[in-house]
Amino acid sequence: MRHHFTIDVEEYFQVAALEPYVPRSDWARLESRVAGQMEQLLALLARHHARATCFVVGWLADRQRELIRTIAKAGHEIASHGWEHAKVTTLSPVQFRESVRRSKQVLEEIATTRVDGYRAPNFSIVQGREWALDILIEEGYRYDSSLFPVRRPGYGYPTGRADPYWIERAAGRIAEIPPTTLRCAGMRFPAAGGAYFRLFPYGLVRAALRQCERRGTPGTFYIHPWEIDPAQPRLAVSWLTSARHYGGLRRTLPRLERLLTEFRFRPIGETVPALARAHPSRREPAVLKERSA
Numbered sequence: 644m645r646h647h648f649t650i651d652v653e654e655y656f657q658v659a660a661l662e663p664y665v666p667r668s669d670w671a672r673l674e675s676r677v678a679g680q681m682e683q684l685l686a687l688l689a690r691h692h693a694r695a696t697c698f699v700v701g702w703l704a705d706r707q708r709e710l711i712r713t714i715a716k717a718g719h720e721i722a723s724h725g726w727e728h729a730k731v732t733t734l735s736p737v738q739f740r741e742s743v744r745r746s747k748q749v750l751e752e753i754a755t756t757r758v759d760g761y762r763a764p765n766f767s768i769v770q771g772r773e774w775a776l777d778i779l780i781e782e783g784y785r786y787d788s789s790l791f792p793v794r795r796p797g798y799g800y801p802t803g804r805a806d807p808y809w810i811e812r813a814a815g816r817i818a819e820i821p822p823t824t825l826r827c828a829g830m831r832f833p834a835a836g837g838a839y840f841r842l843f844p845y846g847l848v849r850a851a852l853r854q855c856e857r858r859g860t861p862g863t864f865y866i867h868p869w870e871i872d873p874a875q876p877r878l879a880v881s882w883l884t885s886a887r888h889y890g891g892l893r894r895t896l897p898r899l900e901r902l903l904t905e906f907r908f909r910p911i912g913e914t915v916p917a918l919a920r921a922h923p924s925r926r927e928p929a930v931l932k933e934r935s936a
C-alpha cells in the first residue's frame with residue numbers, strides 16, 4: 644500500500660493563521676526561506692525513495708521557477724494551491740476561477756507537466772462553497788484535496804467521505820482525495836499532518852494510516868516546508884497562533900524520518916487513474932448532490 648505524501652509549498656509568512664499579521668503587500672519584502680526548506684524535504688524523500696504531490700502557491704512558483712523545476716525533475720507531482728493563498732471563503736466565483744486558472748497555467752509552463760490537482764488554502768472548500776468544485780472541473784482539474792471530513796472552527800467538510808471518491812457535479816466529475824482522519828469511538832479526528840503531526844503524539848498519524856491500510860485505501864498526509872524550519876523569523880502573533888505555528892518545529896524532521904521508514908508514499912496523481920478504472924461509470928452514487936443553486 645502506498646499512501647499520499649503531500650506538501651503545501653508556501654512561505655512561512657503565507658500561512659492562513661498569520662493572515663491578520665502579514666498583509667499580502669509585505670510578501671515581496673520578506674525573507675524567502677522556501678528553497679532551503681524544500682531542499683531538505685527533497686533530500687529526505689529521495690533517501691526514502693518516496694515521491695510526493697506538491698501543492699504550490701502560484702505567486703511563489705512565479706518567483707521560484709528553478710525550485711519548481713527541481714521538484715518536478717525529482718519525480719514529484721506539481722499541483723496547485725491557488726494563486727495567492729486566498730481562502731475560498733474570501734473569494735467570489737470569478738476570483739476563484741482566476742486563481743485556479745492562472746496558477747495552473749503558470750505551474751504547467753514552469754514544470755512542463757500537466758497540473759491535475761488542487762488543494763484549497765486552509766481546506767476552505769466548506770459547505771456552501773461547492774461551486775468551487777464545478778469551477779475546478781471546468782478549468783481542467785481532475786482531482787481536489789480540500790474536503791477535510793471533520794468539523795473544525797473555520798474549516799472542515801463533515802459530510803465528506805474519509806476515503807478517495809468521485810464527486811458528481813453538473814460540470815462533470817472530479818476525484819476527491821480527502822486528508823486522512825482517525826476513526827475513534829464513532830467519531831473522526833483530523834490526523835493528516837501539519838499541526839496534528841507536530842503537536843500530538845506521532846502515534847496519531849500512524850494509527851490513522853494503519854486504519855486506511857485495513858480499509859485497503861491510501862491515506863493522505865500533508866506537511867508544509869516551514870514546519871521543518873525552527874530558524875524561521877518569528878512574527879509577533881497571539882499566544883494561541885504562536886503555539887500552533889511554532890510548536891514542535893524541531894520534532895518534525897525526526898518524525899518525518901520515522902514516517903517515511905514505516906510507510907511508503909506516492910503522488911496522488913498516480914492514484915486517480917486507478918480510481919477511474921475502479922469507477923468507470925458516471926452512475927455511481929453522487930455523494931455531494933448539487934443543492935439548488
Ligand SMILES: [Zn+2]
Pocket residue numbers: 651653658659724728763764765
Ligand atoms: Zn496553505
